[in-house]
Amino acid sequence: MASDPLRTKLCDMLGIEFPVIAFTHCKDVAVSVINSGGFAVLGEAMHTPDDIASDIKWIRDRIDGKPFGIDLVLPASVPPADSLEQLEAKIPETHRGFAQEIKEKYNVPDPKGAIDLHTWGGLNQQMARAQLEVLLDERVPVIASGLGNPGFFLETAHERGIKVFGLVGKARQAKRQLDAGVDAVIAQGYDAAGHTGAVGTFSIVPEIAAMAGDTPIIAAGGVTTGRHLAAALCLGASGVWSGTLWLASRESDIDMIIKERLLASTVEDTSYGKSISGMTMRVLTCPWTKEWAKPEAPHALPPPYQMLLSANYIQGANDNRREDLMTEAAGQGVGFVTSMKPARQILFDLVEEALAAFEERVGELA
Numbered sequence: 001m002a003s004d005p006l007r008t009k010l011c012d013m014l015g016i017e018f019p020v021i022a023f024t025h026c027k028d029v030a031v032s033v034i035n036s037g038g039f040a041v042l043g044e045a046m047h048t049p050d051d052i053a054s055d056i057k058w059i060r061d062r063i064d065g066k067p068f069g070i071d072l073v074l075p076a077s078v079p080p081a082d083s084l085e086q087l088e089a090k091i092p093e094t095h096r097g098f099a100q101e102i103k104e105k106y107n108v109p110d111p112k113g114a115i116d117l118h119t120w121g122g123l124n125q126q127m128a129r130a131q132l133e134v135l136l137d138e139r140v141p142v143i144a145s146g147l148g149n150p151g152f153f154l155e156t157a158h159e160r161g162i163k164v165f166g167l168v169g170k171a172r173q174a175k176r177q178l179d180a181g182v183d184a185v186i187a188q189g190y191d192a193a194g195h196t197g198a199v200g201t202f203s204i205v206p207e208i209a210a211m212a213g214d215t216p217i218i219a220a221g222g223v224t225t226g227r228h229l230a231a232a233l234c235l236g237a238s239g240v241w242s243g244t245l246w247l248a249s250r251e252s253d254i255d256m257i258i259k260e261r262l263l264a265s266t267v268e269d270t271s272y273g274k275s276i277s278g279m280t281m282r283v284l285t286c287p288w289t290k291e292w293a294k295p296e297a298p299h300a301l302p303p304p305y306q307m308l309l310s311a312n313y314i315q316g317a318n319d320n321r322r323e324d325l326m327t328e329a330a331g332q333g334v335g336f337v338t339s340m341k342p343a344r345q346i347l348f349d350l351v352e353e354a355l356a357a358f359e360e361r362v363g364e365l366a
């Protein structure tokens with residue numbers, strides 16, 4: 001066995017000790033993972049350009065020059081620059097009516113303030129471009145595109161010394177991004193939290209690794225234990241990218257109600273469908289996902305319109321801490337998330353378990 005099976009080309013590219021990338025919306029989680037030898041990518045798709053700039057500064061002040069990443073969504077299929085009012089005006093009456101029925105049936109309260117999703121970069125291209133400008137100006141070490149091909153800004157990014165990662169759910173998307181020259185591809189399988197495709201992690205990772213040449217492939221979707229990390233490396237990945245794993249960490253700033261739900265959830269408590277955003281997405285099952293899954297429900301609207309409908313439900317549930325209504329993106333690996341540990345401990349446990357898994361196999365072979 002290699003002296004350190006966890007030392008990969010991704011570690012060399014990023015100058016990190018462990019081939020583990022935490023995707024998180026929480027700055028404290030990101031800083032903890034970065035300062036413990038892993039890598040973190042902060043999701044900023046729902047933030048204004050000013051907030052993104054100040055979050056970048058906040059992180060930089062705490063990681064002593066180490067690298068980090070920022071994730072945006074850059075879907076090409078959404079309108080170029082429509083205002084919120086213009087977008088909302090395009091939602092059909094049938095869909096408004098169905099959302100209203102859910103609101104009345106479950107007594108869903110109104111949001112208390114501004115709706116977070118109204119600054120989501122996935123609503124219109126202008127919004128996403130303004131967010132991207134900040135990342136390019138700030139020369140963040142890594143920009144990750146969670147949705148959409150990052151090819152159009154690769155040259156500018158590379159000129160500024162920025163590495164670009166693209167997250168994909170299909171081999172043909174990976175091929176396009178590899179041809180464009182991305183620095184790494186995150187091959188994400190069906191198990192994953194959030195927007196995800198229909199191909200399983202076990203199928204998509206080796207398929208994309210086989211076409212990637214020297215470009216590192218990062219496995220995502222269901223990675224919640226060290227055995228997953230070890231398996232991902234054996235499938236040809238140079239690292240893992242995980243989201244669900246960090247959600248219930250001590251540092252994570254999500255509502256304690258959600259943390260407790262995550263800790264109690266099993267693989268059967270997540271749902272996969274288009275009811276949240278119009279794109280296939282995995283979240284904790286809630287009344288909204290159940291109602292839209294019924295045969296009599298209208299088909300979900302295409303992005304970004306379905307997101308505008310669900311945003312009122314989600315924010316109303318969150319602002320009023322309605323445990324019976326709340327939801328969050330969560331992957332099928334949620335069943336392995338059973339205690340609320342510090343992010344640093346989660347990382348170290350992952351590494352230790354992966355090494356033990358390698359040792360176990362080598363021991364058996366010997």
Ligand SMILES: Cc1cc2nc3c(=O)[nH]c(=O)nc-3n(C[C@H](O)[C@H](O)[C@H](O)COP(=O)(O)O)c2cc1C
Binds near residue numbers: 220223243244245
């Ligand atoms: C709460 C939550 C929010 C997420 N939001 C985003 C996002 O804004 N952009 C993105 O590219 N991925 C997002 N993801 C998906 C993650 O980047 C990652 O691909 C996914 O969590 C991997 O699957 P896993 O949860 O099984 O580890 C989110 C995941 C979670 C858990």
